[in-house]
Amino acid sequence: MEEKIQLxxxxxxKKYGDDTILxxxxxxxRKGEVVVLLGPSGxxxxxxxxxxxxxxxVDSGEVLLDGEPxxxxxxxxxxxxxxxxxxxxxxxxxxxxxxxxxxxxxPVKVQHRSRQDAEAxxxxxxxxxxxxxxxxxxxxxxSGGQKQRVAIxxxxxxxxxxxxxxxxxxxxxxxxxxxxxxxxxxLAGQGMTMVIVTHEMQFARAVADRILFLDQGRFVEEAxxxxxxxxxxxxxxxxxLKTFTFDRCATTENSVxx
Amino acid sequence: xDFSFVQNYLxxxxxxxxxxxxxxxxxxLAAVLVGIICSMILYFKIPVLQAVATxxxxxxxxxxxxxxxxxxxxxxxxxxxxxxxxxxxVIGLAFLGGSYMTEAFRSGLESIDRIQTESAGSLxxxxxxxxxxxxxxxxxxxxxxxxxxNVIFLIKETSVVSAIALADLMYVAKDLIGLYYQTKEAxxxxxxxxxxxLLPVSVIGTLVERxxxxxxxxx
Ligand SMILES: Nc1ncnc2c1ncn2[C@@H]1O[C@H](COP(=O)(O)OP(=O)(O)O)[C@@H](O)[C@H]1O
Ligand SMILES: [Mg+2]
Numbered sequence: 001m002e003e004k005i006q007l008x009x010x011x012x013x014k015k016y017g018d019d020t021i022l023x024x025x026x027x028x029x030r031k032g033e034v035v036v037l038l039g040p041s042g043x044x045x046x047x048x049x050x051x052x053x054x055x056x057x058v059d060s061g062e063v064l065l066d067g068e069p070x071x072x073x074x075x076x077x078x079x080x081x082x083x084x085x086x087x088x089x090x091x092x093x094x095x096x097x098x099x100x101x102x103x104x105x106x107p108v109k110v111q112h113r114s115r116q117d118a119e120a121x122x123x124x125x126x127x128x129x130x131x132x133x134x135x136x137x138x139x140x141x142x143s144g145g146q147k148q149r150v151a152i153x154x155x156x157x158x159x160x161x162x163x164x165x166x167x168x169x170x171x172x173x174x175x176x177x178x179x180x181x182x183x184x185x186x187l188a189g190q191g192m193t194m195v196i197v198t199h200e201m202q203f204a205r206a207v208a209d210r211i212l213f214l215d216q217g218r219f220v221e222e223a224x225x226x227x228x229x230x231x232x233x234x235x236x237x238x239x240x241l242k243t244f245t246f247d248r249c250a251t252t253e254n255s256v257x258x
Numbered sequence: 259x260d261f262s263f264v265q266n267y268l269x270x271x272x273x274x275x276x277x278x279x280x281x282x283x284x285x286x287l288a289a290v291l292v293g294i295i296c297s298m299i300l301y302f303k304i305p306v307l308q309a310v311a312t313x314x315x316x317x318x319x320x321x322x323x324x325x326x327x328x329x330x331x332x333x334x335x336x337x338x339x340x341x342x343x344x345x346x347x348v349i350g351l352a353f354l355g356g357s358y359m360t361e362a363f364r365s366g367l368e369s370i371d372r373i374q375t376e377s378a379g380s381l382x383x384x385x386x387x388x389x390x391x392x393x394x395x396x397x398x399x400x401x402x403x404x405x406x407x408n409v410i411f412l413i414k415e416t417s418v419v420s421a422i423a424l425a426d427l428m429y430v431a432k433d434l435i436g437l438y439y440q441t442k443e444a445x446x447x448x449x450x451x452x453x454x455x456l457l458p459v460s461v462i463g464t465l466v467e468r469x470x471x472x473x474x475x476x477x
Binding site for chain 1: 376378379381382383384391392395396399
């Protein structure tokens with residue numbers, strides 16, 4: 001059975017000045033699929049995600065959503081963006097709006113839904129991320145993990161077809177990482193199409209249907225999570241994974257026993 | 259202190275103060291409008307208009323209000339444009355204040371993080387919606403202290419309109435000193451009336467600043 005391709009790039013090239021950041025990216029994400037992008041820092045993961053929802057213009061190639069090209073500054077940009085939700089690494093809630101205000105702003109102003117309708121859905125989504133009690137609070141009164149969960153709820157309010165996550169737990173204290181990842185795992189379980197950039201390898205392994213390894217502007221390796229984490233094929237992927245493990249280095253002879 | 263003098267000329271001062279308030283209100287309102295428009299032009303880097311705004315700002319900031327008023331009141335009639343003295347005062351104040359207000363809004367706008375624009379965009383907001391609902395409200399809160407300072411500065415600047423024969427507070431005081439030599443009374447009343455006008459502005463401004471800073475976003 002051929003599944004529907006929801007999000008796709010064709011020979012995507014992105015340059016900053018003379019630096020080619022993305023050099024011919026062909027990505028296909030099927031409906032309901034969870035793709036995790038891995039790669040060393042600075043390899044262009046964020047840039048790729050930003051190209052996917054038109055925050056960056058591309059130098060050549062194209063991005064297609066449901067087979068329709070997305071062009072930055074195009075007339076359909078707003079429509080397309082509503083279908084592609086994004087959560088960023090830095091907390092990006094609107095500081096002058098309450099939690100509820102953050103979540104219903106775009107549904108009311110962009111989608112012209114009634115306030116009651118938006119609030120009713122906000123209640124469902126904020127309850128799902130465990131923050132309905134905080135609806136009257138201001139963003140700066142929330143912890144980093146809570147802010148990211150609100151950001152996810154805010155994106156979901158637009159009824160996106162695809163969700164993009166760019167290292168959403170990278171700036172969090174360790175004890176808050178879990179609560180955000182759990183929300184994402186639940187979302188994946190509900191069949192949301194997702195493209196995730198993360199440095200949480202255990203999470204990547206658990207949530208991904210497919211791992212794409214990006215290096216020097218190209219996909220170097222594509223594999224199932226099992227295969228990628230146990231038997232990576234490319235040297236670069238092996239080297240990358242090695243940076244997440246530590247060899248035992250304590251020497252018992254020299255250590256002081258307390 | 260001659261209290262009968264004070265009593266006699268109180269209505270004259272009150273009338274003059276009213277003129278100052280009128281010129282101040284309309285001039286400042288117009289200046290805020292000019293400031294919003296110019297700061298938007300600069301923020302969105304709109305071609306051509308950006309250059310026009312920059313020239314205007316330099317012109318406005320680097321010429322005294324008195325010179326601007328003379329140009330409007332004595333210069334323009336030479337090319338057939340005749341505006342009432344009060345009209346000139348309002349336009350002059352707006353011309354001067356517009357650049358200061360632009361600067362106040364601009365610095366507020368530039369202090370808002372890029373990620374705010376991007377997250378609004380990723381929710382499907384267009385540039386106008388992003389500005390209106392996300393960027394401008396935050397920038398405004400940051401701009402308030404500068405805006406309040408500008409309002410006070412501009413009300414004080416209205417004291418030069420006596421130069422184009424408008425009977426404002428300064429004009430009345432000078433007039434009375436010239437006529438009766440009761441310098442002390444005339445000057446005390448002048449200062450008192452400016453304080454009556456400006457103190458409330460200052461106090462309200464401080465309250466608004468405090469509200470925005472401490473209560474506004476839940477700190
Ligand atoms: N706005 C920009 N201007 C110039 N170079 C940029 C810009 N944004 C990112 N880059 C460069 O592009 C490369 C990829 O960046 P990024 O996509 O953020 O990497 P990653 O998310 O994989 O760490 C980096 O070398 C970075 O320095
Ligand atoms: Mg990144």
